[in-house]
Amino acid sequence: MALALRLDATGNGALGENVRLFPGRPAASAQPRQRILLSPPQLAGGELASLDHTLAAGWIAPAGPVPEAFEEAVRAATGTEYGLATSSGTAALHLGYRVLGVERGDEVWTSTLTFVASIAPAVQMGARPRFLDAAAESWTLDPEILESRLRQAATKGKLPRAVVPVDLYGQSCDLDVIVGLCGRWGVPVLCDSAEALGAEYRGRPVGKGAALAAFSFNGNKIVTAGGGGALVSDDAALVARARHLATQAKESAPHYQHETTGYSYGLSSVLAAVGLAQIGALKDRVAARRATFARYALRLSDLPGLGFMPEPGWGRSSRWLTTMLIDPARFGATREQLRKALDEAGVESRPVWKPLHLQPAFRGAPFHGGGISGQLFDRGLCLPSGAMTPEEQDRVIDTIRACCRG
Incomplete structure (x- = not known):
């Protein structure tokens, strides 16, 4: 059985069987419901x-x-x-x-x-x-x-x-x-x-x-x-x-x-x-990530208590990762409950960065602000944003929709 290097969202590697490196090209003897990763490496072909x-x-x-x-x-x-x-x-x-x-x-x-x-x-x-x-x-x-x-x-x-x-x-x-x-x-x-x-x-x-x-x-x-x-x-x-x-x-x-x-x-x-x-594929990759974000935003727009990372007027985001905010009182589930449900469905997701002033490594370091970062950590979840088939993104979207109790 063929082996390929598989990277998780942190870039840490592991040997995974039949990992699909080229979008749209099925792996030989692919297993059903292959795990969907946050941002796996994508080859350009050259x-x-x-x-x-x-x-x-x-x-x-x-x-x-x-x-x-x-x-x-x-x-x-x-x-x-x-x-x-x-x-x-x-x-x-x-x-x-x-x-x-x-x-x-x-x-x-x-x-x-x-x-x-x-x-x-x-x-x-x-x-x-x-x-x-x-x-x-x-x-x-x-x-x-x-x-x-x-x-x-x-x-x-x-x-x-x-x-x-x-x-x-x-x-x-x-x-x-x-x-x-x-x-x-x-x-x-x-x-x-x-x-x-x-x-x-x-x-x-x-x-x-x-x-x-x-x-x-x-x-x-x-x-x-x-x-x-x-x-x-x-x-x-x-x-x-x-x-x-x-x-x-x-x-x-x-x-x-x-x-x-x-x-x-x-x-x-x-x-x-x-x-x-x-x-050389950078512009196309950015366009694809932005399209992935747009599809998430459109397909989930009717659910209460969900929002996404804003894009201020001064910039155009690459949408490297689509990041979602969950209001548990309105959505009916917490960020962690949603993350676990996605994991059970074979979908990798990850909380927004834990603020550094809350990390044990920096205990005692001064912090200034009103706690926005802590709120984003409590409610924020990063969704798969790399090369996916429409069916794979539908699996992510359908799992999110099934968790809504609002």
Whole structure:
């Protein structure tokens, strides 16, 4: 029986039998009611040819023409002048923190409603996190809270070393406002756009306008290299510094010379070849995700107590994940009851990110806001959003409808 690599929504891999990698192509001897995953990897069709060409040319290491070509494609997709392909999105964020000068004892501020990787590298460097609530109209960092905290921090002479807004589930933060606020006090912005490649903010790609932006090509993303990330900027010096650190901070000398320590954070030619074959499908993938969202919204619009992640007028979400809100009093079931019902039906779903200020790893870290993020966690559920047949999406929709008791 054939085996294929199967990735769950976190990008963690497991060997699954007869996993369908190409939408619309049935797996051999497919079992009935195959589990529907949140965002499984989807192949574009040119990966094998790209890999064959790369291997035939003898390129495997994180150097050479293939990573360079992938970086060029990433720069085009993000509308930025400079870019560095990295071994992961987390590595890109780590390099971003390094080049912005984050040191032990510095404060770094970010939205509490995000994945742990947004802040983990800074904490591991010895920085102290401060978490800000999300805005109800976008689920991203609330600029009003940010402005209030910056004013107070400035009066005390304790401004953060960096502010890290997050483009959540494919939805852009209000970046111009955030950059403008931080610019008043000289605080750089590192935008975590890991979940939002292909989304737009005021007609331009997300992340553009921040000092730096980080992207992910993990297995669950719209475009995947099977792993990998990128750090992009319009500032040549920042990316050059990041590239230096990503290659073990080797100085220009005939021997190994190091003025500081760096990392082995380059993206291999093998993974870059996969990413290069994938990235041309970005616009079509975004259109497909938005269509998936639209079908959910239409087919569930008559049910009481259900809503979806809003799309503010400033942006066009990629709808990387369709995310639903459940009001249990009106719908007749809680988020957790619905998640369990979907699981029993062979459908993967997942609660909205648990706010970082509620995570044991950050116990005692300061948090500012009215609790919007906690409410979203209590009521929010991410639905399967990758390549599905209409019949598979109908299974998700029918299960949700069957749970409604409102």
